Amino acid sequence: MDVAGVSVNLTSTTGGVTAPLGFRAAGIHCGVKRRRPDLAVVASDLACVAAGVFTSNRVKAAPVRYSQEVIAHGQARAIVANSGNANACTGPKGQRDAEEMARLVARSIQVAPEEVLVASTGIIGELLPMDALRRGIPLACEHLGQSGEGAATAILTTDSGPKTAAATLEIDGAPVRIGGMAKGAGMIHPKLATTLCFLTTDARLPASVLDSALRTAVAGSFNRITVDGDTSTNDCVLALANGAAGNEPIVGGVALRRFEEALGDVTLDLAMQVVRDGEGATKVAEIEVTGASSRSDADLVAYRLANSLLVKTALHGAEPNWGRLMAALGSAGAEIAEDRVQIFVGPAQIVRDGLGVEASLSAAAAELRGSEIELRIELGLGEGSANVLTCDLSEEYIRINGSYAAEAGMVS
Amino acid sequence: MDVAGVSVNLTSTTGGVTAPLGFRAAGIHCGVKRRRPDLAVVASDLACVAAGVFTSNRVKAAPVRYSQEVIAHGQARAIVANSGNANACTGPKGQRDAEEMARLVARSIQVAPEEVLVASTGIIGELLPMDALRRGIPLACEHLGQSGEGAATAILTTDSGPKTAAATLEIDGAPVRIGGMAKGAGMIHPKLATTLCFLTTDARLPASVLDSALRTAVAGSFNRITVDGDTSTNDCVLALANGAAGNEPIVGGVALRRFEEALGDVTLDLAMQVVRDGEGATKVAEIEVTGASSRSDADLVAYRLANSLLVKTALHGAEPNWGRLMAALGSAGAEIAEDRVQIFVGPAQIVRDGLGVEASLSAAAAELRGSEIELRIELGLGEGSANVLTCDLSEEYIRINGSYAAEAGMVS
Structure with missing residues (x-):
C-alpha cells in the first residue's frame, strides 16, 4: 500500500x-x-x-x-x-x-x-x-x-x-x-x-x-x-x-x-x-450480522448470538442447529421478519427465508468442526450491520471456573 | 388462613x-x-x-x-x-x-x-x-x-x-x-x-x-x-x-x-x-436484590448475577468468590455505590461496605455446598428490589447441549 x-x-x-x-x-x-x-x-x-x-x-x-x-x-x-x-x-x-x-x-x-x-x-x-x-x-x-x-x-x-x-x-x-x-x-x-x-x-x-x-x-x-x-x-x-x-x-x-x-x-x-486463548476455548467464531433495521439492532443480534450458551455449546459440539440460532436471534429484542432471515456457516446456507436448508447441514457441520468459524446472518430489513468475535463453551471452562484448585493455581 | x-x-x-x-x-x-x-x-x-x-x-x-x-x-x-x-x-x-x-x-x-x-x-x-x-x-x-x-x-x-x-x-x-x-x-x-x-x-x-x-x-x-x-x-x-x-x-x-x-x-x-430440573443443574439459587435506586436497576443487577457464567460456575464450585459478585453487579448497568454494597450468602455476610469479610468465607462456602442457596445483595441506595431464581452451570450442561448424541436422544 x-x-x-x-x-x-x-x-x-x-x-x-x-x-x-x-x-x-x-x-x-x-x-x-x-x-x-x-x-x-x-x-x-x-x-x-x-x-x-x-x-x-x-x-x-x-x-x-x-x-x-x-x-x-x-x-x-x-x-x-x-x-x-x-x-x-x-x-x-x-x-x-x-x-x-x-x-x-x-x-x-x-x-x-x-x-x-x-x-x-x-x-x-x-x-x-x-x-x-x-x-x-x-x-x-x-x-x-x-x-x-x-x-x-x-x-x-x-x-x-x-x-x-x-x-x-x-x-x-x-x-x-x-x-x-x-x-x-x-x-x-x-x-x-x-x-x-x-x-x-x-x-x-x-x-x-x-x-x-x-x-x-x-x-x-x-x-x-x-x-x-x-x-x-x-x-x-x-x-x-x-x-x-x-x-x-x-x-x-x-x-x-x-x-x-x-x-x-x-x-x-x-x-x-x-479470544483464541479464552478459558477452555477450542475455536473462535466471527458472527456477522447484516441487513438489520439499524446498527443497534445489528449489535443486539450479534451479541445475543455471541453470548448464547446454546449457540456456544452448539459451536463446541459442531452442531449445525439452525433452530437454536433462529430462537436466539428472535430473542435479541431486535426487529426480525422470520421469513427474511438467511443464515450461513462459512459458504453453507443453513437457513433460507427463515426455513432450514436440510441439504446444507453436513457441509455446515464440517465448517463447524474447524477452529475458525464464520457465521453470517442476513436479516433482510435494512442497512444495519455488526460483527463480533466469540468462542465456544467447553467443559474445560466449567472446570477452570468452578473449582478452588484452579483459582489457587492461578496465583501461584 | x-x-x-x-x-x-x-x-x-x-x-x-x-x-x-x-x-x-x-x-x-x-x-x-x-x-x-x-x-x-x-x-x-x-x-x-x-x-x-x-x-x-x-x-x-x-x-x-x-x-x-x-x-x-x-x-x-x-x-x-x-x-x-x-x-x-x-x-x-x-x-x-x-x-x-x-x-x-x-x-x-x-x-x-x-x-x-x-x-x-x-x-x-x-x-x-x-x-x-x-x-x-x-x-x-x-x-x-x-x-x-x-x-x-x-x-x-x-x-x-x-x-x-x-x-x-x-x-x-x-x-x-x-x-x-x-x-x-x-x-x-x-x-x-x-x-x-x-x-x-x-x-x-x-x-x-x-x-x-x-x-x-x-x-x-x-x-x-x-x-x-x-x-x-x-x-x-x-x-x-x-x-x-x-x-x-x-x-x-x-x-x-x-x-x-x-x-x-x-x-x-x-x-x-x-429450575431444579435444569439441564445439568445441581443446585438452585435465589438472588435477592434490595436497596437499588429503582425497580429496574434491581432487575438489572439480579438478572446480571443470575446470568453470569462466572457466578454460575462459582455456585457450582461452592466458591464464595465475592470479587466475582462485585464485578458482575458493577457491570449490570445499574447505579452502584461500591462502598454501600452488602452481600450475604444465607446468613453469612461476605461483603460489608464493598469490602470482603474474610472471617465469613468458610461459613459462606458451607452455605454454597447446599442445594438451595440464598444470595442477598443490598445496594444501600433506594427502595428498588427484585428477586430471581437461577441454577448453577455444570460440565453436564455442556455435555447435554454440545453433542449430537444428546439431541438425538431427546426425541427418541
Missing part, C-alpha cells in the same frame, strides 16, 4: 511494546504471585502523549481510577502493571497503594508520579503485598531493556502464553512503529478480572488524535470480544506515543487514516489472541 | 390439571417421538374462560400464533400439546398443522375448533408428523380421565420427570381448586425450546380477572426463572377456568387476592420444579 506518501507494513514485527523507538520494558517476578513473573514496567525515554480506554464497570479497581486521572492530562511516560492481584474492592488503602506504585516507578526512572500509569490484574478484594512491590519496582526499572516479551509475560493470569503484536507504517518516508501487548484469558472477561492492553508508538501526534485513534481501534477489536457484557473491574487499554520516529505530526487526512488502520491491526491481532 | 370467608389450603394436592372439578386429561404416545409419551390433551366438561401468556421471542412457533388468536376471544375448552417437535420455523404448512391439531380435538370432543388451544415443544424447523397426530389425537381424547400425571409426562423433552402442582382455597364455603403442569429442562430455556405450563381451575371468574391473575402469577414465578432472557419460540402459560366450583364469581377484594395468591403458589411451585 502506498497512498500519498503513506504506506503500511502489516507484517507483525517482534518486540511488542519495545518495537517502537525509545521504549524499554521489563518483566520480573517480585512476589505478588508465588513463582511466576508478576510485575511489568514499560517506559519511554522521551515525553509521551497518552490515551486510555477504561472499563465501564461501576466497580472500578484503584489503579483504574488512578490511571484515569493521569490520562485526563494527556501525558505519561511509563506504565507499571502487576498480575496476581487486581487491587479492586480494596478501599482507600488500595487507592494509596496504586499511588505508591506510581511513585516507586517515578523515583526509579526520574519522572513525575503524575506521568506513570498503573494497572493491576488478579484476585479481587485483597490488598497488594506492597513490600514485594517496593522491592520489585526499582529492580524492574533497573532491568528496563528490549524486553517486550518479558513484560508481556509478567501481566498474564490464566493465559496460556504472552500476547504481543507490532506493525510498521511509513509517513513521508519516516518509518513509524506501533507495538502492543495484552492479556486476557476468560472466554468472557475472566474471574481474575480483566483484559489489559498496552500500546506504544514512536509516532508523533497530538494527544487528542491518539485518543480518537485509540477509541476507533478499541471499538473494532477489544469491544468486539466483550462477549457477554461482563466488563471487569480492571479492564483498560493504554497507549503511549513518544514521537521518536520524527514524522510530521499526524493530525488528519491519509496519514491519520493509515495510522488508525495500523493501530486497528495491532489491537485486532491482540484481541484475536485473547 | 381465613379472612372474610376466604381460606387457602396451600398443601399441594395430587392430580395436577385434573385436580379441579370438571377437567379430564390424557397423555399417550402417538409417534412424534420414537417411544416416549408425546401427546397430551386437557379438556373441560364445561365452557371455560381462558387466559394465556406467550413468549416475547420475535420468532414465534405456529401453535403460539394460533393460540394467541384463541386467547384473544377469552374462551377455550381444551388444550392439545405435543412434545418432540416444536412446529417452529415451519412456514405456512406449520400454521395449517397447528390448526388441524385443534380441529382434530374439536371433532373428537364435540367443541368448536376456536375453543382448542395448541402447544408444541421439541425440535425447531421440522414439520409435524401429521399422520401420527391424526391417529393419536382421537385416541387421546378417548382416554380422557383423571390422568393429570400422564398428561404432564407427555409434554416432557429433556426433563427428568413430570412436574405437577395443585392447591385448594375456599371462597364463602365453596372449595375452589387450582391445578397445573409444566415442562422445562433447560437451565436456561432449552434447545428444544420452551417452558410450557398449563393451569386449570374450577373457580368461577371473568376472563379479564383470570387474565390479570395469570399475569401476576407468571411475573412472580416463570418470569423470575427466565435466567438469560433467552425466551424460546414456543414458551407459553395457558389457563382455563370452568366455574365448576360454583363459587360466587371472583371479581375483586379478598377473594381475588387469595385466588391470586393460590395461583401464584401453584405457578411458583412449578417454576421451582423447572
